[in-house]
Amino acid sequence: MKVSRNFIISMFLLFPAAVLLIAFTFYPTVATLIDSFFSTPRGRRPAAFVGLGNFERMAADPVFHRAFFNNLIYAAVTIPVSMGLALAMALLVNSRIKGRGFVRLAYFTPTILPMIAVANIWMFFYAPDYGLIDQFLGLFGLGGTNWLGQSGTALWALIAITIWKLAGFFMIFYLAALQQIPPSLLEAATLEGANYLQRLRRVVLPLLMPTTLFILINAVIEAFRLVDHVIALTRGGPNNSTQLLLHYIYQVAFNFWDTAYAAALSVVLLSILALIALIQFGFLDKRIHYR
Amino acid sequence: MTMTFLKRALLGSASLSMLALSPAIAQTNITFFYPVQVGGPLTDVIDGYVAEFQAQNPDIAVEAIFSGNYTETTTRALTAARSGNPPTVAVLLATDIYTLIDEDVVQPIDTFVTSDDDQEWLDGFMPAYLASAQVDGHLWAVPFQRSTAVMYYNKEAFAAAGLDPEQPPRTWDEMVEFGKALTVSDSSGNVTQWGLGIPSSMNAVHWLFGALVAQNGGMLSSEDGTHTFFDSPEVIEALQFFVDLSTEHGIHPPGILEWGTTPSDFMQGRLAMAWHTTGNLSNIRNNAPFDFGVAPYPGNPEPASVLGGGNLYIFSGASEEQQAAAFEFVKFMTSAELLADWGVQTGYVAPRDDSWETETLRNFVQEVPQAQVARMQIADSVPEISTFEAARINQVLNTGIQAAVIGEQTPEAAMQAAQAEADRILAIYRD
Secondary structure, three states: OOOOHHHHHHHHHHHHHHHHHHHHHHHHHHHHHHHOOEOOOEOOEOOOEOOOHHHHHHHOOHHHHHHHHHHHHHHHHHHHHHHHHHHHHHHHHHOOOOOHHHHHHHHHHHHHOOHHHHHHHHHHHOOOOOOHHHHHHHOOOOOOOOOOOOOOOHHHHHHHHHHHHHHHHHHHHHHHHHHHOOHHHHHHHHHOOOOHHHHHHHHHHHHHHHHHHHHHHHHHHHHHHOOHHHHHHOOOOOOOOOOOHHHHHHHHHHHOOOHHHHHHHHHHHHHHHHHHHHHHHHHHHHHOOOO | OOOOHHHHHHHHHHHHHHHHHOOOOOOEEEEEEEOOOOOOOHHHHHHHHHHHHHHHOOOEEEEEEEOOOHHHHHHHHHHHHHOOOOOOEEEEEHHHHHHHHHOOOEEOHHHHOOOHHHHHHHHOEOHHHHHOOEEOOEEOOEEEEEEEEEEEEEHHHHHHOOOOOOOOOOEHHHHHHHHHHHOEEOOOOOEEEEEEEOOOOOOOHHHHHHHHHHHOOOOOEOOOOOOEOOOOHHHHHHHHHHHHHHHOOOOOOOOOOOOOOHHHHHHOOOEEEEEEEHHHHHHHHHHOOOOEEEEOOOEOOOEOEEEEEEEEEEEOOOOHHHHHHHHHHHHHHOOHHHHHHHHHHHOOEOOEOHHHHOHHHHHHHHHOOHHHHHHHHHHHEEEOOOOOOHHHHHHHHHHHHHHHHOOOOOHHHHHHHHHHHHHHHHHHHOO
């Protein structure tokens, strides 16, 4: 059989990417799936096949339930709010306002700061009584709130940090997309008598949809991936009220050294993300206008 | 270290010439993983110790590797051991011992102790610090950077409340009584100064709660690390007391008190008495704008504190030559002089009595009398909770304590649930 020259060249060109993908994505995925059916090996006890044992344990694990539920709230709030805020900020800094460069920089700053450093600063913002937030609220006779230290507010305190951190990042994508919109379209709409809101709804937002999908996918990933501040601030407490899925996986794997159970948890997280990605690409993609 | 420059230079050149004269001496390479858990340029200090050790032992090359905090260092050491390339020596938490035995990666220290000199070196450690490293008839590690929990108190606040600044509370009742005098509210009823603060965040509460339990005459775990006593009356009572501090007596801020912000809470005057580690002494000494005291813990009725900190472990995956070299290094790192110097540089409590006799520490204690409190308290101190699956058991305990502190469960229900979970986890370790 004769193999075409093009085929060989293309194989060579694909080779580096394939090696990286296999080594760092596909192999770990498959290994994780296999590990999830075994028990954790210890120095004195080797791994044994346990079938669905790890998954049955997960079904009965109250911490997992709590983490799952918390993560749903976390995602349901951080994704729309950070995206909405990003769009609003992008529209603002895209218009002709004074000190535009400075405002852009200010909005983008949270993105470039490392999360762990930022979380340690927020720890003092949230400190009861003398923290920045409580001092401000104290002016109105409120205050004395232990934001991170009670189950009613701790998760929301973390959500606020996440939104603060992500909105500036997403803003950059929206800003780039806004600047790609040809002014002639907006001018034409203005000539037709469309006001600002109509232009926004009929011209700007539809043209931003490809960017919106891209940001949405990123936002979903971040909602499950961004847990650095949990590690720095609450470590899942109080009483698991800020426990998130990835943080729980980290704890089980690297604090408890229960790698098999962590593998099973990872399989579940992976399935959730795969399902969401399928919906996003399969369903939303068809409704988006690409130029 | 107190070694003079001349001596150092002589040793250095001696070792160089020895190397040059006898190329036949085979060098043994060992690796040393260590965490830095408190402030200051401590990697430089460690590098200095290593350089001095190499000058004295030219046939041993030590590669000192800074490995983050305790958790990260344990993670790294275990991951390296699993992949067949373990560190030779590491500073890991004293409470990691059961995990390390369970993973079968450490070599008992007492297997290296052969000569009388070695035995004398071993006998020099304070027994309280050795106790937690003794399991299954072996000594698995030696104390290096050890700490204990103490009570910092604001002397000016004591005076303002009409209390004697030189008489910190000695019992729980006194602590509550003093706490009430020290709790100050403004005209609208908001508390501006709380009497007492005991950190209850996930990373610390098992440690300080261990002190409360010991003061109440109880224990959190058995000596063989296979049982916990979370639902014993002493433990439940201690937790009830902890909860009551805020709900009943109103002297403790409500909710979870974060470990990381507690020193600044104290220095800002938000807390008049605060429980924390001796490791924060330098920080508070340098930054507190008022005169403060360090007190040993109160009792109910017997006073007690908990010990914490890291031990030196030798890993079993290394070759025999490496392990022997590692033992020499461990002896060097735990000499009286070196531990005294390390204590002054960091605030850790030197775990040898002869360290406290050195000039270095005697001068330090004269300058900072508060440092002495930690040492005096050691006789009354218990090891921190240490079990198999330590991280998981601590997590279970801490979650239970927090559930009670934030009022989601009664102390009794929370501790019974924690005990049931701990029993389930530890079942496979019991015969």
